[in-house]
Amino acid sequence: xxxxxxxxxxxxxxxxxxxxxxxxxxxxxxxxxxxxxxxxxxxxxxxxxxxxxxxxxxxxxxxxxxxxxxxxxxxxxxxxxxxxxxxxxxxxxxxxxxxxxxxxxxxxxxxxxxxxxxxxxxxxxxxxxxxxxxxxxxxxxxxxxxxxxxxxxxxxxxxxxxxxxxxxxxxxxxxxxxxxxxxxxxxxxxxxxxxxxxxxxxxxxxxxxxxxxxxxxxxxxxxxxxxxxxxxxxxxxxxxxxxxxxxxxxxxxxxxxxxxxxxxxxxxxxxxxxxxxxxxxxxxxxxxxxxxxxxxxxxxxxxxxxxxxxxxxxxxxxxxxxxxxxxxxxxxxxxxxxxxxxxxxxxxxxxxxxxxxxxxxxxxxxxxxxxxxxxxxxxxxxxxxxxxxxxxxxxxxxxxxxxxx
Amino acid sequence: xxxxxxxxxxxxxxxxxxxxxxxxxxxxxxxxxxxxxxxxxxxxxxxxxxxxxxxxxxxxxxxxxxxxxxxxxxxxxxxxxxxxxxxxxxxxxxxxxxxxxxxxxxxxxxxxxxxxxxxxxxxxxxxxxxxxxxxxxxxxxxxxxxxxxxxxxxxxxxxxxxxxxxxxxxxxxxxxxxxxxxxxxxxxxxxxxxxxxxxxxxxxxxxxxxxxxxxxxxxxxxxxxxxxxxxxxxxxxxxxxxxxxxxxxxxxxxxxxxxxxxxxxxxxxxxxxxxxxxxxxxxxxxxxxxxxxxxxxxxxxxxxxxxxxxxxxxxxxxxxxxxxxxxxxxxxxxxxxxxxxxxxxxxxxxxxxxxxxxxxxxxxxxxxxxxxxxxxxxxxxxxxxxxxxxxxxxxxxxxxxxxxx
Numbered sequence: 001x002x003x004x005x006x007x008x009x010x011x012x013x014x015x016x017x018x019x020x021x022x023x024x025x026x027x028x029x030x031x032x033x034x035x036x037x038x039x040x041x042x043x044x045x046x047x048x049x050x051x052x053x054x055x056x057x058x059x060x061x062x063x064x065x066x067x068x069x070x071x072x073x074x075x076x077x078x079x080x081x082x083x084x085x086x087x088x089x090x091x092x093x094x095x096x097x098x099x100x101x102x103x104x105x106x107x108x109x110x111x112x113x114x115x116x117x118x119x120x121x122x123x124x125x126x127x128x129x130x131x132x133x134x135x136x137x138x139x140x141x142x143x144x145x146x147x148x149x150x151x152x153x154x155x156x157x158x159x160x161x162x163x164x165x166x167x168x169x170x171x172x173x174x175x176x177x178x179x180x181x182x183x184x185x186x187x188x189x190x191x192x193x194x195x196x197x198x199x200x201x202x203x204x205x206x207x208x209x210x211x212x213x214x215x216x217x218x219x220x221x222x223x224x225x226x227x228x229x230x231x232x233x234x235x236x237x238x239x240x241x242x243x244x245x246x247x248x249x250x251x252x253x254x255x256x257x258x259x260x261x262x263x264x265x266x267x268x269x270x271x272x273x274x275x276x277x278x279x280x281x282x283x284x285x286x287x288x289x290x291x292x293x294x295x296x297x298x299x300x301x302x303x304x305x306x307x308x309x310x311x312x313x314x315x316x317x318x319x320x321x322x323x324x325x326x327x328x329x330x331x332x333x334x335x336x337x338x339x340x341x342x343x344x345x346x347x348x349x350x351x352x353x354x355x356x357x358x359x360x361x362x363x364x365x366x367x368x369x370x371x372x373x374x375x376x377x378x379x380x381x382x383x384x385x386x387x388x389x390x391x392x393x394x395x396x397x398x399x400x401x402x403x404x405x
Numbered sequence: 406x407x408x409x410x411x412x413x414x415x416x417x418x419x420x421x422x423x424x425x426x427x428x429x430x431x432x433x434x435x436x437x438x439x440x441x442x443x444x445x446x447x448x449x450x451x452x453x454x455x456x457x458x459x460x461x462x463x464x465x466x467x468x469x470x471x472x473x474x475x476x477x478x479x480x481x482x483x484x485x486x487x488x489x490x491x492x493x494x495x496x497x498x499x500x501x502x503x504x505x506x507x508x509x510x511x512x513x514x515x516x517x518x519x520x521x522x523x524x525x526x527x528x529x530x531x532x533x534x535x536x537x538x539x540x541x542x543x544x545x546x547x548x549x550x551x552x553x554x555x556x557x558x559x560x561x562x563x564x565x566x567x568x569x570x571x572x573x574x575x576x577x578x579x580x581x582x583x584x585x586x587x588x589x590x591x592x593x594x595x596x597x598x599x600x601x602x603x604x605x606x607x608x609x610x611x612x613x614x615x616x617x618x619x620x621x622x623x624x625x626x627x628x629x630x631x632x633x634x635x636x637x638x639x640x641x642x643x644x645x646x647x648x649x650x651x652x653x654x655x656x657x658x659x660x661x662x663x664x665x666x667x668x669x670x671x672x673x674x675x676x677x678x679x680x681x682x683x684x685x686x687x688x689x690x691x692x693x694x695x696x697x698x699x700x701x702x703x704x705x706x707x708x709x710x711x712x713x714x715x716x717x718x719x720x721x722x723x724x725x726x727x728x729x730x731x732x733x734x735x736x737x738x739x740x741x742x743x744x745x746x747x748x749x750x751x752x753x754x755x756x757x758x759x760x761x762x763x764x765x766x767x768x769x770x771x772x773x774x775x776x777x778x779x780x781x782x783x784x785x786x787x788x789x790x791x792x793x794x795x796x797x798x799x800x801x802x803x804x805x806x807x808x809x810x
Contacts, residue, residue: 143503
C-alpha cells in the first residue's frame with residue numbers, strides 16, 4: 001500500500017462545504033488502497049482574522065503568543081476535516097503539530113523544523129486511519145507552540161512525507177499547477193507538466209505558490225511534489241528531480257515576479273575584508289532573509305552596497321544595519337519600497353548564450369529601466385520599478401515564446 | 406507576596422474591548438503586589454460557534470476531535486489576554502492546558518483532572534510574569550487534548566489554585582455573586598455575602614453559576630472561592646468552610662431550580678439484592694451522572710425504580726438501561742422530559758423541624774403537584790412539572806422570607 005501525503009490550502013477549506021469536498025477526495029484516495037496523511041492549513045482567512053483580533057488588544061503582540069494564537073486556526077481545520085472523514089465512514093484522526101511530532105527551533109513566527117518524531121502518525125496509519133495533521137505549526141523542547149511562517153503548511157507536508165518515506169507529496173491549492181507566468185498578468189500563460197526542484201525553487205521564490213523551504217526539503221529527500229487544484233480535475237504539475245533529456249529542453253521555463261521587494265543601500269562603506277560579514281551576520285541572526293545583493297566597484301576605497309529584503313523586514317533590517325554602519329564608519333542609509341523583481345527561469349539557461357541579452361533587449365524595447373541585475377545557475381533577475389512589473393512579465397513571456405508548448 | 410488564581414468566564418471576554426478590561430483588572434491585582442494566575446474561558450459564544458461548525462461537517466463528531474476543536478477557543482482567549490497584559494506593560498505568558506500541566510483521564514468531553522504538574526507555571530511566576538492559562542482543557546498521557554465539560558474552566562482554576570497553594574480562587578462571571586434564588590425569576594432575590602462549600606454545592610448543582618466539581622475540589626483543598634462580577638465593583642460572595650456561629654444562622658440559604666431534568670422509570674424490577682448496582686454501574690462507567698433516585702416499596706416482589714439524569718444523557722442512559730433491564734427480567738422503560746427540579750438549601754435545615762413541611766405546604770397552596778421528593782443533609786428537593794417551576798421558586802422564596810437579610 002502506497003503512502004501519500006496530501007496538503008490542502010486554506011482556500012480549499014474555506015467553509016464546511018469545502019471541507020466535506022476535501023474529505024470526499026481524501027476518502028477516495030484511501031479507498032483506492034493508499035495510506036493517507038493530510039496536512040491542512042487554516043480555513044479561508046481564519047489566520048488573518050486572528051491577526052486582526054491580536055491587533056485589537058496589542059500594538060506589538062509577542063511572537064510566542066502570536067504563534068499560539070495562530071496555531072488554533074489549523075487545529076480547527078484539522079479536527080473538522082477528520083470529523084468529515086469519519087462521517088463518510090473513513091476512519092480518521094486529527095493531530096496537532098505537537099501530536100504529529102513536528103519539533104522545531106525556538107524562532108517564533110518563522111521556526112524551522114529540526115526533526116519529525118513520527119511514532120504517533122505511524123501508529124495511527126497502522127491502525128488503518130487517515131491522519132489529518134495541523135500544518136504550519138510545531139513545538140519546541142519546552143513544549144511551546146511555534147509556527148513555520150507563511151506557507152509553512154507546505155513545509156509541514158514535505159517534512160512529514162520525508163519522515164514517513166512517502167511515495168509523494170501532493171499539494172492542493174486554488175491554482176491548477178505551475179505556470180510559465182502569473183496567468184492574471186499573462187492570459188496565454190501555459191501550465192507546465194513538470195519542473196525540476198531547481199526551477200521550482202526559483203519559481204516559488206519569485207512569486208509562485210509554493211514555499212521555497214518546502215521545495216528545498218523535497219529536493220534533499222527526493223520527495224516528488226505534485227501541485228494541483230483541489231477544485232477541478234485538471235492535471236497539475238509534478239516537481240521532481242528526474243526530468244529526462246535535460247539538454248534538449250526549452251531553456252526558459254517561466255517568468256516570475258515579486259512585488260514584495262524593499263531595497264536598502266548603504267553608502268560609503270569602507271572597502272576592506274569582513275565588511276559584508278559584519279553587515280549580514282546580524283541580519284541572519286534575527287532570521288531576516290537577504291535576497292539580491294549588489295556591491296559596486298570600489299571608488300577611493302569606499303563602496304556602495306545595496307541589497308533587498310521583503311518589505312515586512314525592512315524596518316528591522318534598517319535598524320540592524322544602522323547600528324552596524326556606525327561601527328564600521330559607513331555613510332548614509334537609503335531605502336526604496338517602490339521596486340519589484342522580475343526573473344526568467346530555466347535549467348541550463350546560463351550555459352546557453354543569448355538569454356540574458358534577450359531579456360535586457362525585451363526590457364529596453366518596453367522602455368523599462370533596470371535598477372539591479374543578479375543571476376544564478378538557472379535564473380536571470382532584474383530589479384525594476386513596481387509600476388512596470390506587469391509590462392515586464394508580459395514582454396518576457398512573449399519574447400521567449402512561453403505560450404507555445 | 407500573595408498568590409491569587411482568577412478565572413474569567415466567556416461573557417467577560419466576549420470581544421477585544423472586554424479582554425482589555427480584564428487585562429486592566431489583572432494588571433491592577435499584580436501591581437497591588439500579588440502573583441496572579443488567570444484562567445480564561447473561550448470568548449463569548451466561541452464554543453457554540455465551533456460546535457455549530459462541527460455539526461456542519463458531521464452528524465456525530467468523535468469526542469476526541471470535538472475536544473481538540475473546542476480547546477482552540479480557550480487557546481485564542483488566553484493568548485489575547487496575555488497580549489493585552491503585555492501591552493499594559495505587565496509581563497505575561499499564555500499557557501495551554503498541556504503547557505500548564507493539567508493532566509486528565511481519557512474521558513473526552515467530560516475528562517477529570519488527575520493531577521497538575523505545575524512546574525512551568527511556577528517558573529513563569531518566579532520570573533515575575535502573570536500566567537494566563539487556557540481553562541476547560543487538559544491532556545492525557547498520550548498527549549491528546551481533553552475538555553473538562555461545560556463549566557470546566559472553574560475546575561481548572563480551582564485545581565491550579567490547589568496545586569499552587571494559592572491564597573484564594575476568584576471567579577469572575579456575569580453575575581455579581583450567589584443569590585437566594587435566580588434573580589430573573591425572583592426580583593427581590595438577595596445576594597449572599599458568604600456560603601459554605603456544602604451549601605454552594607447544592608446551589609451550584611441546582612442551577613447556580615459554578616460547576617459542582619470545582620466546589621468539591623475547593624472544599625477538599627480548603628481553597629476559598631470568591632465569586633463576583635467582572636463588570637461592576639459590587640461585592641461578591643465568598644465560598645468557604647469557616648463560617649462562624651453556624652447554629653444561629655437562618656436555616657434556608659436559597660432556593661434553586663434546574664430545568665435540565667429527564668426521568669427514567671423502570672417498571673417491574675425484581676426486588677432482590679444487587680439490582681441497583683447492576684443498573685447504575687453501567688451508567689457510571691460511561692460517565693453518566695444519575696441524580697435523584699426513588700425506589701417504591703416492593704409490591705409482589707417487584708418494584709418500580711425512577712431516577713433522573715440530565716436531558717443530554719437521556720438517550721445514552723436509556724440504551725444502557727434497556728440492555729440491563731433485559732438481563733434482570735424487568736418490565737417496560739418510561740421516560741419523561743417535561744420535569745424540573747426545585748430545592749431549598751441550608752446548613753442544618755434537616756435537623757430543624759418544619760422546613761420540609763413548610764416547603765410542601767407552599768407547593769400545595771400554589772397547586773403544584775410533586776412528582777418525586779428527595780432530601781440530603783442540607784437540601785430538600787421536589788421534582789415537579791417544568792411548566793410550574795417559576796411559580797414554585799417564587800412561592801418558596803416568599804415562604805422562607807429570603808428577601809430579608
